Amino acid sequence: MGRAPCCDKANVKRGPWSPEEDVKLKTYIEEYGTGGNWIALPHKIGLKRCGKSCRLRWLNYLRPNIKHGGFSEEEDSLICNLYISIGSRWSVIAAQLPGRTDNDIKNYWNTRLKKKLLGRRKDSQSRRGSSNQEQSKVKKDAMDSAGNTSSQSLSASAVERMQLYIQLQGLNTPLSFYNNPAIWPKFIHPLGDHGNFQTHQSQNQHLPTDDPHLHQIPIQTTTPEPLPDMPIPSNQIDGGKTSNTAQEFDVNSLNGFPSESNCTILTNGEMNDNFGSAAARLQEELSELFYGDNDGNLKQVQVCQQQQQEKLTINQDIDCSKGIESAGYDNMNISWWANNDISQKSSSTSWDSNAIDHLPTESIFQDFNWGSMSYI
DNA sequence: AATCCGCACAACCGCGCAATC
């Protein structure tokens, strides 16, 4: 059975809002509120608009304290890092940017910020003597090999986020999110006696490397570079779906990786019979993302360069926002941000819960929500 | 001057989810 339309499309006005319509809507809502029913609202005030259209207009343009344009560097960094962390959950990202709407941020990201950030990568790619077209083809081929359409798009998103993460790490500038506590979301700050992220070493102490739920994918990497004091992507505890089957694949084919040190990718989540091919696809994507050239690109991939204990974790749970409570993701994630031991579940109580009201914090705290990375 | 093209942004569309009936 099909879904009933929210309004009679033949009798509603569409397109840009006139100033008169804006005044009508704004005046009414400021005086009476929405009444909790957007569908009925336009009829009450004599607007020939769909209720959803009224809602959108109010939320994005008419409600008080809306800011448009003029994104600051701090906002850029925050948007970028939250995108890397949680993906395109614009409403969550918008919640961290007072006065910004999800639509605004989404548009800003798609039209400007993404190009601005990924543009740096293009520059370095051109230095490597590889055309963008060639890169695109490689990426497309990798996507094509990933199976169905859904996987392709999700994978593309994951790739994009990973590329951005690499970019950010490579930047290592004072404006870098990781190096700039001033631009961290306010609810992150309670972590800090020291106000800084923990080192890789301390993080690694807490990684459940013997956890049978985690699957180690050894990767041969190049000579490690000294790491800045940055966090490594956290792992996320298996959401109840377990397997003891260790998965390994040869990654010697990764572009330009001399076999000098190891990098381990931990994966968790459901491991099924398809994991081998999933890992292969991951390998393909990694081989595109991790370069071994000499002009600095590879150095940005510090996560996978630092000796054997460096770990990039990938959660293959499709929807990480679900099952967080039972899976204990929050503890893991907080441990990442807050330098707490995984076992210190109670540590979350020290966080300012008021500051994250209405926010799906379980996702915010994931530095890498690879849940959208569908390899299965 | 006309046309094309790319960009930015506003608005729409359709889906998932939760509340309600």
Place this chain on the structure above:
DNA sequence: GGATTGCGCGGTTGTGCGGAT
């Protein structure tokens, strides 16, 4: 418990504008 309804969200499309040709 299933159907209906409304809300919220993310993805996509439409449109206007400015610069390039």
